[in-house]
Every structure is written in structure tokens, then in C-alpha cells.
Amino acid sequence: MASTRREFLRTSALASTLLLIPKFLHALDRGPGLAGLRDATGARRLIVVQLGGGNDGLNTVIPYRNELYYKARPTLGIKEAEGILALDKDLGLHPALKGLKGLYDQGQLAVLNSVGYPNPDRSHFRSMDIWQSGSGSDQVVSTGWLGRYLDSNCPDCQRPYNALEIDDTLSLALKGGQRKGLALKNPDKFHQISQNRLLAKVSKETAPAHQEQVDYLYKTLAETASSADYLYDKSKIYKSAVTYPNSDFGKNLKTTAELINSGVESRVYYLALNGFDTHVRQHEQQQRLFTDLGNGLAALADDLRQHDQWNNTLVLVFSEFGRRVGQNASNGTDHGTANNVFLAGGALQKKGVINNAPDLLNLDQGDLRHQVDFRSIYASILKDWLGADDTAILGAGFERMSGLV
Amino acid sequence: MNSTQQLQHLYWRAGFGPRPQDVAAGLSPRKALRQLLLDSEHYEPLAGPTLSYTNPQGMVMTDPASTKNNPVPNGMVIKPDLPAPPGAPAAPVALMRPRAAFKGGTIAAGVPRLRRADLTPAQRKMQNEGIRDAFNNMSTAWMERMASSPAQLREKMTLFWHGHFACRVRQPDAALSLHNTTRQYALGKFPDLLLAVSREPAMLQFLNNQQNRKEHPNENFAREVMELFTLGHGNYTETDVKEAARAFTGWGYDRQGNFRFQQREHDTGPKTFLGKTGNLTGEDVLTHILAQPAAATFLTTKLYRFFVNDVPNPAHIEPLAVAFRKSGYDIADLMERLFSADWFYEPANMGTHIKSPVELLAGIRRTLNVKVDNAQPLLGYQRALGQNLFQPPNVAGWPGGRNWIDSSSLLLRLQLPAILFKNAEFAVALKQDENDIAPNQTKAERTVRPGAGAHLPLGPLQLLLGATPTAQQPEKLSGFLLQASIRPENLQLVQQAAQQKEPTEALRATLMNLLSLPEYQLA
Numbered sequence: 001m002a003s004t005r006r007e008f009l010r011t012s013a014l015a016s017t018l019l020l021i022p023k024f025l026h027a028l029d030r031g032p033g034l035a036g037l038r039d040a041t042g043a044r045r046l047i048v049v050q051l052g053g054g055n056d057g058l059n060t061v062i063p064y065r066n067e068l069y070y071k072a073r074p075t076l077g078i079k080e081a082e083g084i085l086a087l088d089k090d091l092g093l094h095p096a097l098k099g100l101k102g103l104y105d106q107g108q109l110a111v112l113n114s115v116g117y118p119n120p121d122r123s124h125f126r127s128m129d130i131w132q133s134g135s136g137s138d139q140v141v142s143t144g145w146l147g148r149y150l151d152s153n154c155p156d157c158q159r160p161y162n163a164l165e166i167d168d169t170l171s172l173a174l175k176g177g178q179r180k181g182l183a184l185k186n187p188d189k190f191h192q193i194s195q196n197r198l199l200a201k202v203s204k205e206t207a208p209a210h211q212e213q214v215d216y217l218y219k220t221l222a223e224t225a226s227s228a229d230y231l232y233d234k235s236k237i238y239k240s241a242v243t244y245p246n247s248d249f250g251k252n253l254k255t256t257a258e259l260i261n262s263g264v265e266s267r268v269y270y271l272a273l274n275g276f277d278t279h280v281r282q283h284e285q286q287q288r289l290f291t292d293l294g295n296g297l298a299a300l301a302d303d304l305r306q307h308d309q310w311n312n313t314l315v316l317v318f319s320e321f322g323r324r325v326g327q328n329a330s331n332g333t334d335h336g337t338a339n340n341v342f343l344a345g346g347a348l349q350k351k352g353v354i355n356n357a358p359d360l361l362n363l364d365q366g367d368l369r370h371q372v373d374f375r376s377i378y379a380s381i382l383k384d385w386l387g388a389d390d391t392a393i394l395g396a397g398f399e400r401m402s403g404l405v
Numbered sequence: 406m407n408s409t410q411q412l413q414h415l416y417w418r419a420g421f422g423p424r425p426q427d428v429a430a431g432l433s434p435r436k437a438l439r440q441l442l443l444d445s446e447h448y449e450p451l452a453g454p455t456l457s458y459t460n461p462q463g464m465v466m467t468d469p470a471s472t473k474n475n476p477v478p479n480g481m482v483i484k485p486d487l488p489a490p491p492g493a494p495a496a497p498v499a500l501m502r503p504r505a506a507f508k509g510g511t512i513a514a515g516v517p518r519l520r521r522a523d524l525t526p527a528q529r530k531m532q533n534e535g536i537r538d539a540f541n542n543m544s545t546a547w548m549e550r551m552a553s554s555p556a557q558l559r560e561k562m563t564l565f566w567h568g569h570f571a572c573r574v575r576q577p578d579a580a581l582s583l584h585n586t587t588r589q590y591a592l593g594k595f596p597d598l599l600l601a602v603s604r605e606p607a608m609l610q611f612l613n614n615q616q617n618r619k620e621h622p623n624e625n626f627a628r629e630v631m632e633l634f635t636l637g638h639g640n641y642t643e644t645d646v647k648e649a650a651r652a653f654t655g656w657g658y659d660r661q662g663n664f665r666f667q668q669r670e671h672d673t674g675p676k677t678f679l680g681k682t683g684n685l686t687g688e689d690v691l692t693h694i695l696a697q698p699a700a701a702t703f704l705t706t707k708l709y710r711f712f713v714n715d716v717p718n719p720a721h722i723e724p725l726a727v728a729f730r731k732s733g734y735d736i737a738d739l740m741e742r743l744f745s746a747d748w749f750y751e752p753a754n755m756g757t758h759i760k761s762p763v764e765l766l767a768g769i770r771r772t773l774n775v776k777v778d779n780a781q782p783l784l785g786y787q788r789a790l791g792q793n794l795f796q797p798p799n800v801a802g803w804p805g806g807r808n809w810i811d812s813s814s815l816l817l818r819l820q821l822p823a824i825l826f827k828n829a830e831f832a833v834a835l836k837q838d839e840n841d842i843a844p845n846q847t848k849a850e851r852t853v854r855p856g857a858g859a860h861l862p863l864g865p866l867q868l869l870l871g872a873t874p875t876a877q878q879p880e881k882l883s884g885f886l887l888q889a890s891i892r893p894e895n896l897q898l899v900q901q902a903a904q905q906k907e908p909t910e911a912l913r914a915t916l917m918n919l920l921s922l923p924e925y926q927l928a
Contacts, residue, residue, distance in 0.1 A: 052837040053845060125573065129799050138628075142804040160812045168833040169789055170811045172798070180811040193816055213757050214889050216807065217815065217923035224812040248848055274837035277845045280526050329523050 044312045044385055047256060047269045048146070048173070049297070050131075051289075051319035053276030054124060057339040057368075058325065058358070059286060060097070061111055065090040068360040076282060076327035087111065089353045096287050099294025100342065103301060107351040108310075109344050110404070114358045115377065116338035116370030120321060124277070124335075127320040132173035134375055134394050145378055146268050147176030148393045149386065154179065161227040163268035164259070166252040174270055181268065182227055186255050191232035194225050230264075237262040242303040245292045249273045253296045257303040260313070267386065276319060280330040293317075297344060310346035314385050314405055317342040318374070324366055338370035341377060349384075349403045373398060380404045409884070411750045412437055417888060417928040418712050419744055420557025421764060422772040428885060429868040438744050442737060445559035445592060450585040451546055458539040458577045460532060537842050539577035543584070544787075544794040545780045551763070552770035558740065562591035564763065565711050567794070568802035570602050570634065572611045575842060579607035579662055580795050595704065595734035596695055599634065603691065606658035612800070615657045617650060619672040624650040627690075629800055635694045637703040641679065648676040653687045701730035705739065712743060714754050715806045721748050756889035756927050759809050762790035764928065765818065769825070769920065772886070774865045778858030785853030786821065789833045790814050810926075822920040825859040863912055875908050876900070879915045886919045889927040 059076065063069045064084050070077040078084060083095035091111070093101050103109040119137045121127045130137055134145035143151075146163055154162055155178060163174050163181030174181030184190035238261040244250035249271070256269045273293055278285050297315065304310040322339030338358065358368045375398040379390040385405045390398070411434045416423035419441050432440065524532065551560045566587035574580055583605040590598035602608055603626075609615055614626035627649035631641045655671030658664055676685045679693050694700055705726040706717050713721070725746075729739045743749060760768060766783055769775060777783065787793065791814060792803060823829035835851045866882070873881050879899045883891045891899075899918045903911040919925060 123573075125796075126799065138625075140799050140801040142798075142801065142808065167836070168813065169791075169836060170813055171836065175808070175811065183811075183813045193820070211757070211889060213759060213927055214892075214924060217759075217810065217926055220810055220812065220815050221819075221923060224816060227812065272837065275845050280524075280529065330525075 047315045049317045050272040052274035054321045055276040055319035056323040056333050061340045062092050063357050064092050072326045096290035097294040099298030111353045112341040114338040114371040115341045120337040122335040144173035144175050146173050150179035151176035152392050153388045164266045165270040187231040187235040191228045194228040234262045234264050244299045245295050253300045261307040279332040282332040315344040338368040414755045421551050422768040425865045425868040441558045444555040448589045455542040458535050551767035563588045571797035571802035574607045583607040592737040604664040606662045618670045619654050622650045635700045640699040648678040649690045652685045652690045701726040762787045762792035776860045782857040828855045887924045889924045
């Protein structure tokens with residue numbers, strides 16, 4: 001028995017659930033909200049782009065003047081003549097990354113080489129867990145680094161839209177001990193799910209049940225409903241006319257730009273571009289994904305620039321690991337270790353290629369050794385960009401890269 | 406709290422919820438507990454042809470070199486042999502059968518050795534699908550047991566140990582073998598369980614003990630055995646970790662996926678561990694660990710948090726821990742004491758546990774005798790809610806409690822009854838990284854849609870309702886379905902929603918509304 005959405009909203013038990021939100025919780029709408037985040041450091045925001053599957057950094061930022069690269073990758077190595085987009089330090093971007101090259105030429109891109117962590121883990125899941133939690137490979141942490149940023153910087157924030165993930169479910173990265181971000185594909189759909197016409201009927205003043213867990217569930221529900229309202233109303237303000245790639249990732253970037261340009265007060269946006277597990281036929285896959293990535297980020301920068309939002313935006317692009325230096329027998333690459341990280345934004349402090357190209361002479365059993373711990377980058381972003389207490393969030397021992405952002 | 410609520414509390418905590426017939430039978434909690442223990446005595450492995458994976462190409466998926474370079478996700482353990490028969494002891498003698506030498510990668514003659522990277526895309530896809538099917542079938546079969554098995558306490562204990570001995574490997578056979586080991590010893594003596602789990606190839610692989618050799622110790626296994634399995638942080642030193650790692654050198658598995666002690670890799674030198682000195686073996690290390698009172702306290706606390714309350718109460722825990730250790734770590738005895746304690750039935754411990762996604766789904770199925778046409782979508786819902794059986798988030802398992810709840814997971818939980826029973830419009834794309842098995846799935850392939858075809862029979866509820874007039878049914882049913890007391894205004898709304906409907910429809914509407922309340926998220 002299929003039912004339409006309208007019927008669902010009218011008849012589903014969820015409808016009766018939401019109308020049950022006691023009035024005392026509606027006071028949240030007038031709560032302290034984002035103040036702690038909104039006013040900090042000029043309302044800067046962070047967009048994290050996660051390349052899922054382990055992107056091959058060596059074919060992304062290509063050491064095209066290094067014969068060791070071509071020796072390790074006789075057929076997979078990309079030749080200069082194929083249109084490598086030259087950067088400095090004898091490195092060049094993959095020919096499909098024209099969008100990123102544009103940002104580079106405008107001084108709005110920073111490239112970090114050989115980013116990783118000690119004792120790298122080659123499981124997609126575990127390594128992503130490490131990047132998202134900001135832990136070491138020998139630690140298990142059940143909160144995310146951006147969730148702990150919310151805990152630390154906005155303990156009173158009652159709105160999960162402080163940090164948004166453009167997806168159906170929430171990543172570990174945005175789950176704190178106390179505060180959590182909010183996942184949504186688009187504000188309309190989320191609003192539809194979380195609201196209904198009966199909500200207006202709620203009129204009775206109700207006291208908390210004084211049963212901690214019940215109150216917690218109702219509080220979360222109220223915060224969700226209130227966030228959905230806010231995002232729905234706000235997002236109607238601006239609809240983008242910029243052309244984004246016609247892909248899921250492109251759509252998500254567009255949603256992000258629309259939320260930002262509509263004046264939504266979120267500090268963190270989290271998006272994923274997946275499909276980088278290139279054991280076979282890497283060339284075709286990267287070509288397609290990089291077109292999406294480069295054109296998508298270029299469109300986002302355009303969109304935000306037009307509304308004076310690019311200068312207070314920082315984009316972080318990472319993947320859970322890089323690939324092995326040598327190609328495999330299927331014109332692909334297997335799971336490796338250290339990798340590139342990109343930073344983009346209108347007001348980057350350090351631009352261009354930040355550190356040395358990966359050392360292909362000094363490998364660890366065929367894998368790159370890391371030069372930069374990813375948590376040093378997180379620390380710089382947290383402290384210098386978001387104005388947060390990096391040590392409280394990440395623990396001690398990660399030196400910030402001074403003047404990076 | 407009346408005795409019906411106490412009885413229901415016991416069924417929710419010691420299993421996956423009461424059925425109408427359980428409540429109608431009206432046993433005292435004490436008698437019901439005895440029955441639960443009795444019904445859970447028997448061990449039956451999870452087994453069946455659809456739960457294992459046979460490579461269609463008959464290929465071996467890895468060689469020692471790629472195992473070394475790619476230790477976690479890609480090493481395939483090939484296990485053509487049947488699992489040990491039910492009840493077989495986990496003694497090394499029973500598990501160690503003569504095999505071809507491991508070192509050098511000698512394998513069954515005539516089978517070509519292909520690396521995963523050498524597979525064609527079609528072969529790789531087929532392999533991924535085969536592995537995924539096996540894992541899906543394992544999860545579905547287990548969920549079916551949780552919903553329908555009389556051995557409720559064993560099912561619940563197995564779920565507890567599944568999170569305690571959290572392990573994530575790519576090989577369905579190895580994962581199933583570990584599962585059946587925890588299932589077998591779930592209510593036995595903890596030392597037997599610990600030893601058997603420590604010898605499971607899945608665990609040895611996941612915690613890198615295959616790389617723990619005399620010349621190059623790998624401490625991961627030794628560390629997690631103490632930190633997560635037995636003692637908890639702070640009850641051992643870094644030196645203890647190093648020494649224990651030396652004792653575990655040589656513990657590995659062969660290419661057929663059987664535990665194998667490799668004498669040549671074992672460090673036979675003297676070690677000092679937790680104050681004891683000698684040429685300690687891995688078995689000695691486990692024995693010394695369990696001689697520590699801290700082990701009993703750590704384990705009892707973890708069980709208390711899972712079965713009683715997120716917030717540990719040392720006054721309840723310490724006497725249990727003492728008795729646990731005295732009994733030689735008899736798990737069934739500990740659980741009987743826990744479920745018999747007066748404090749277990751105190752209001753502070755009733756209706757205060759946030760159901761895990763598995764508890765939520767198995768609970769709906771069990772308490773309402775729900776029949777489903779297709780169980781696969783149910784797995785999708787579990788995953789979307791954050792609990793993928795056999796794929797814990799990391800070595801520490803699912804954190805549980807309020808970690809289950811965020812904006813999107815709560816909305817999905819509240820919609821679940823409408824999705825299940827009304828096919829309400831619903832589509833959630835799981836994250837790419839939900840599954841190491843096929844990380845390059847398209848969005849369409851990752852999207853979970855309705856289609857379980859769940860049926861809600863009303864007949865069994867008559868056992869509870871009897872001659873209850875329609876107008877009183879919502880209150881009666883809320884007492885059965887909700888362990889957290891319903892807000893008065895919610896009850897009023899449920900009653901209103903049931904008005905002006907013919908009796909069957911009113912009953913259905915009442916059930917749907919009650920199942921969709923935040924209160925239903927608690928047990």
C-alpha cells in the first residue's frame with residue numbers, strides 16, 4: 001500500500017509526534033543560539049570536502065619532472081604533453097583539474113604535500129575514522145573533530161545547524177560529546193520530513209517530564225524542527241544562477257552556496273565526493289571525478305564571490321589516504337599512505353605549493369612517508385580560522401602551521 | 406512500578422522485548438528470569454549455505470606480500486573447511502590440524518594465486534557482491550533469531566559480546582566463526598570466551614597479531630586485549646603491553662583460517678607481566694589478567710551500562726564484580742544476580758535505555774509478532790540509523806546511549822513505523838564508507854528504500870486487550886509498548902486519533918502512533 005507524501009504527513013504517526021513538542025521547548029527559538037559562533041573571528045566559515053575512497057595524490061599533484069614517478073607508473077603516469085597544469089616546485093595538477101588551476105592562478109589555492117599520520121591504516125573505514133575523529137591510529141575516539149569544536153566553542157548552542165552536512169546521514173566528524181551537527185540533502189526535503197500542518201495546533205504549555213532521557217529526545221526533536229524551519233525559510237532568499245556540474249556533488253555544492261548566500265549562520269559545511277577507490281582503470285575514474293571536483297569548486301568560489309562570501313570562506317579538501325607509489329597490474333593503484341590536502345578561499349594567508357614535493361627516493365616499503373600530520377592543519381584551521389581552542393579539541397602536541405590560514 | 410511493568414522491563418533488557426503472550430502468562434519476574442535462563446542454555450550456531458562465501462573463480466585472493474602491505478582490509482582468509490562442530494572446545498589441540506606451511510604462502514596445490522588487484526573489474530564486482538551477500542545474510546539470519554528465538558538472553562548476550570569484541574574484517578567466514586564463538590560462550594565462563602575469541606583468525610587479523618613476531622613485535626593485540634576486553638585503561642602499564650605482546654608472538658592463523666601457534670615466531674624469553682615473571686605464554690598472560698580484581702570490575706561495569714543504566718553505580722557494581730570473580734567469571738551466574746537485584750527494577754533503571762537500532766527493529770518485530778516479506782530493507786534502516794552488524798565503527802564497538810541520537814537519526818526513527826507498515830515515502834543514501842566491501846557503489850546502489858512488506862497482526866494483541874473497550878485501548882497498549890511513561894497530553898492525542906474509526910482501524914492507528922513516539926525509543 002503505497003501512499004503519497006501528503007497522505008503520509010497527514011496520517012503518519014510522525015505527524016502526531018511533532019505536534020507533541022511541548023511549548024517549553026519552543027522557547028529554544030529564542031535561545032542563545034549561535035552567538036558564540038556567529039561573532040567569533042568575523043563569522044568565518046569552513047567547508048570540508050571529503051574525497052572518499054582514497055584519492056591517488058600522486059596523479060593529482062603530479063611530480064612530472066621526477067623520473068622516479070614515471071618509473072613507478074609506466075602506463076599510469078601522466079605525461080606533461082597530456083596537459084598537466086604546471087604549478088611551482090616541479091609539480092603540476094591533473095589535466096582535469098582546470099577549476100583548481102584557476103583558483104591557484106588567483107592566489108586562492110594552497111597545496112600541501114605528504115599529509116598523513118604515524119602508523120597509517122589502509123582500511124578505508126578505519127582511516128576515515130582517524131581523519132574524522134582527529135585521533136591517532138592507535139586511539140579510538142567516538143567524537144568528531146568538528147563535533148568537539150561545537151562542544152568547545154558553543155556549548156550553549158541549541159541549534160544543530162551550526163554545522164551542516166549536505167547528506168542524508170551525519171558523519172562522525174560532526175558528532176560531539178554534547179553538540180551535534182545536522183545532516184540534510186536540501187532544506188525543502190528536510191522541512192517536509194520534519195514539519196506538518198498540525199504543528200500549529202500545539203498550544204498547551206507543558207513542563208518537562210523530568211525524565212532525563214525523554215526530555216533529551218524531545219529537546220533534540222524540537223531543535224531539529226526549529227532548525228528545519230529556519231533553514232527552509234532562509235534558503236528561499238537566494239537561488240543560485242551559477243552553473244554547477246550536473247552531478248550529486250555539484251548539486252550539494254550548489255545547496256551549500258545557496259545556504260551561505262542566503263545568510264544562514266552555519267560555521268561548518270561538510271560534503272563528500274566518492275568513488276576514489278581506483279584499484280582498476282584509475283585514469284577514467286579520476287578524469288571524471290576531478291572534472292566534478294575542479295569545476296564544482298570553481299563554481300562555488302564564483303557563487304560566493306558574487307555575494308562577498310568567498311573571503312570569509314575556507315575550503316579544506318582531503319582524502320583518507322593516498323595510493324601506493326607503484327601502479328598495479330590493472331592500471332590502478334592500491335591503498336597507500338600520505339596524500340595531498342588542498343585549502344582554498346578568498347583570503348588565504350599562504351598560497352601556492354606550501355611544502356616540498358613527496359620524496360620518491362625515501363619510501364617506506366613502497367609508500368610515501370608523511371611530512372605533515374593532518375592534525376597540524378586542523379589545529380591551524382581551528383585556532384587561526386575559526387578562533388577555537390585547538391588544544392582543547394585535538395589534544396596537545398600538534399604544532400600549528402603558522403600563517404597558513 | 407507494578408509487576409507487569411517489571412516483567413516487561415526484564416524482557417526488554419534480557420532480550421528484545423515482551424510478546425503479548427509473555428505478559429498474558431503473568432509470570433513473576435523471578436520465574437520469567439528462570440525460564441529465560443533455561444531457554445538460553447542451548448547453543449545453536451548461526452549457520453547455513455547462504456552465510457558463507459565461496460569465490461566463484463576458485464581463487465585465493467591474496468599472498469603474504471600483499472597481506473603484509475595491506476594488513477587490514479584485503480587479506481583473504483580462505484576457509485574451505487566446515488566450522489568446528491557445536492560444543493567443540495576451543496583448545497588449541499582441537500583447532501590445530503596439520504596444514505601446509507604458512508610461511509612462503511604455500512596453499513592448496515593447483516589453485517592459482519591471484520591478488521585482488523589482479524582481478525578484472527567484473528571479477529572484482531562479483532567478488533564484492535558475493536561477500537556483501539554473505540554479510541547481509543548473516544545479519545538477516547541473526548536479526549531473525551533476535552526477533553523469534555526463545556533463547557532471548559543468549560541472543561542479547563551475543564549482541565553485547567559482538568560490541569565488546571568488536572571486529573571488522575572482509576571475510577564473511579572469519580566473521581561468522583568469531584560470531585559463533587561469542588554465541589557459544591555467551592553465557593559460559595569468561596576465561597573460556599576470552600581465550601576462544603583471542604584465537605579467532607578474525608580477531609588476530611583485525612588486531613594485527615599476524616604481524617606480531619619475535620623480531621618485530623606488534624603490540625596492537627596485547628594492548629586491546631587489556632584496554633578493551635578485560636582491564637580498561639589505567640590498570641596496566643606500557644611495559645605490561647610490551648611484555649604481553651612478546652607473550653602473544655606466534656599466535657596466528659593459517660591459510661585455511663585456523664588458529665595456529667607458530668613456535669618459530671614465539672619469543673620464549675623471560676617476561677615480567679603484571680608483577681609475574683617467567684617464560685610467559687599468551688595463555689599465561691590471559692590468566693594473569695583475569696586474576697586482577699580490576700578485570701571483574703571493568704567487565705561488570707560494561708555489562709551494567711549495557712543492561713542496566715548508562716551511568717554506572719559502583720554500589721551496585723562492586724558486589725557483583727566480587728561474586729563474578731569468585732565464581733570463576735561465570736557469566737550466567739552474574740546475569741542472574743544482576744536481573745534479580747532489587748535495584749534492577751527501580752524506576753531510575755526502567756524505560757531509561759535508548760534502544761540501539763538493532764534493539765529498536767528486533768523489538769518491533771518481536772513484541773508485535775511482525776512478519777516481513779523482505780528483510781533486506783530492514784538492514785538498510787539499521788545502517789541508516791548507525792548500527793551495521795558485523796561492521797562496528799571501530800575496535801571499541803558502538804558507543805551507544807545518546808550517541809544513537811542526532812537530528813537525522815531521530816527523525817528516521819520516528820518515521821520507521823510509517824515506513825515499515827505504510828510504505829511511507831522514504832529514501833536515504835547510506836554513506837560510501839558504510840561498507841569497506843564495495844567502496845565504489847553508486848548513490849543509487851547505496852540508497853535504502855521502503856519495501857520490507859511488514860505485516861502487523863492484531864490477533865496476538867487480543868491476549869492483552871481481552872474485552873477492553875475501544876476507548877481504553879490506547880492506554881492499555883501504551884502500557885505494553887512503552888517502558889517510559891507516556892506524557893498525558895500524548896495519551897490524549899493518541900486517544901483522539903483513534904476516535905471515529907471502526908475498531909480495527911482504531912487499533913491500527915493507536916499502534917502506529919504509540920510506536921512513533923519519542924517514548925518508544927526507550928526501553
